Structure formats: C-alpha cells, structure tokens
Amino acid sequence: MxxxxxxxxxxxKKVISIGVVSELTGLSQRQIRYYEERKLVxxxxxxxxxxxxxxxxxxxxxxxxxxxxxxxTWEIRQEMTKxxxxxxxxxxxxxxxxxxx
Amino acid sequence: MxxxxxxxxxxxKKVISIGVVSELTGLSQRQIRYYEERKLVxxxxxxxxxxxxxxxxxxxxxxxxxxxxxxxTWEIRQEMTKxxxxxxxxxxxxxxxxxxx
DNA sequence: CGTGTAAGGAATTCTGACACG
DNA sequence: CGTGTAAGGAATTCTGACACG
Numbered sequence: 524m525x526x527x528x529x530x531x532x533x534x535x536k537k538v539i540s541i542g543v544v545s546e547l548t549g550l551s552q553r554q555i556r557y558y559e560e561r562k563l564v565x566x567x568x569x570x571x572x573x574x575x576x577x578x579x580x581x582x583x584x585x586x587x588x589x590x591x592x593x594x595x596t597w598e599i600r601q602e603m604t605k606x607x608x609x610x611x612x613x614x615x616x617x618x619x620x621x622x623x624x
Numbered sequence: 625m626x627x628x629x630x631x632x633x634x635x636x637k638k639v640i641s642i643g644v645v646s647e648l649t650g651l652s653q654r655q656i657r658y659y660e661e662r663k664l665v666x667x668x669x670x671x672x673x674x675x676x677x678x679x680x681x682x683x684x685x686x687x688x689x690x691x692x693x694x695x696x697t698w699e700i701r702q703e704m705t706k707x708x709x710x711x712x713x714x715x716x717x718x719x720x721x722x723x724x725x
Numbered sequence: 726c727g728t729g730t731a732a733g734g735a736a737t738t739c740t741g742a743c744a745c746g
Numbered sequence: 747c748g749t750g751t752a753a754g755g756a757a758t759t760c761t762g763a764c765a766c767g
Contacts, residue, residue, distance in 0.1 A: 533634040538639070571735075571760065572760075643737065653738080654749060655748080657740095658747095671757075674738080691748090731764095734760085734761090736759075738755105746749105
C-alpha cells in the first residue's frame, strides 16, 4: 500500500517525552496532561513517564486550534468519537463489499 | 519531490531521549554515548540532555551490526566520511550538469 | 471548565573516573 | 579499544492539591 511501510510508523511510534511535545506544540505540560484526562490524547507509559508519537503531536496541534476557537474539550471529544464511528462504519462497508465482489 | 514533505522529517527530527534509543536499538546508554565520542552519531542537545532522530536510531542499528562483525569504531568512522565525500561529489556533479544542460 | 503554580518525590540523564583487557 | 559500573548532581516528569473564575 505505501512505498515505505517502515517509515510510516515513525509517525505512530510513541517515543517523545512530554517536555518535547510541549516545545513542539506550544502547549503547557499542564494542558497536555489535562487533555489526556479528558481523553483527547493517549500517550504510552514507560514506567510512569508519558511517551507521545508525532501523530499525537499533530493531533494536539489541532486541539490547540480548536481550543483557540472556543471549542470545549467535551465538544472536541464528541467530534472525535463521531469520526471514529464513521471510520468504523467505512471499515465495515469495505469488508462487506470486499467479500461479495 | 515527495508526496508528504512534512511527514518526511519525522525521520530526522531530534526528539528521542537516550533511554528510548537504548530500548529501540538494544545498545546500552554507555555504548551510545561512546559512539558519539567517536563521532559516529550527533544528537542535538536540549539543555544538556541528548535528543536523537529515528534516522539516528537506524544508523545506530547499522553500527551495532558492524560492531558485531568486528568492525572498529574507527573503521566505521572512515567508512562514513568516505560515503560523505562521495555524496558531496555527486552533489557537485549534479550542480555542474544542471548548470549546463 | 481550563489552566497556573508550589510541593515533594520518583525516574532520567549527565559527566568524569576507575576497572578490565 | 570498547564497555561496565558506582557516584553525585542536575534536569525531567509525576501526582494531588489549591487557586481563579
């Protein structure tokens, strides 16, 4: 599917500490941890300390933009689960049509 | 040139701490720091602490393989500078032919 | 609700050195 | 030469709480 399957997961590998994420996003560590509490981000934990991926960083930047526009964390969360449902539906449909065509 | 110019530098962005690099490569922190001393890797420094890229991680894995084959750090270094010279030459030639064709 | 901050502790990283070989 | 380790300190991260609004 992709030209460089390995490179692809550079984006998703959770290796970045919160300090670096803070620098990259311009968000405070407090904000980043709070967004986790509100279930907007899901870092890995390596013995207590949080590890984020580049995808997480991008996602946090989107969140930062939405927050600036006055969107609440609750609304952002709603939007996320909604998109998730849509993606799952699409997956279902793909599986469905793949089976019978 | 590339489909996703931004994604591309996920590979080169120096954001990974030495502990994670150690886990990723299987090398000890001592080894990783020593290879830096021998000028085989060049992490960024953010206020003292080293930050590596995924490219650095890959490079360290190659180094680990060479070391297992008995190649000395000095020889690895030689090989690196040699490759660098070749790449620079190629750049020169590209510039040269670009100018006159 | 969303974020700042001070507090105390735990985990991480750093350097220079001694050791072995 | 290449790597391990103990040592002491510095920087990072963590949690729970109080504050403001």
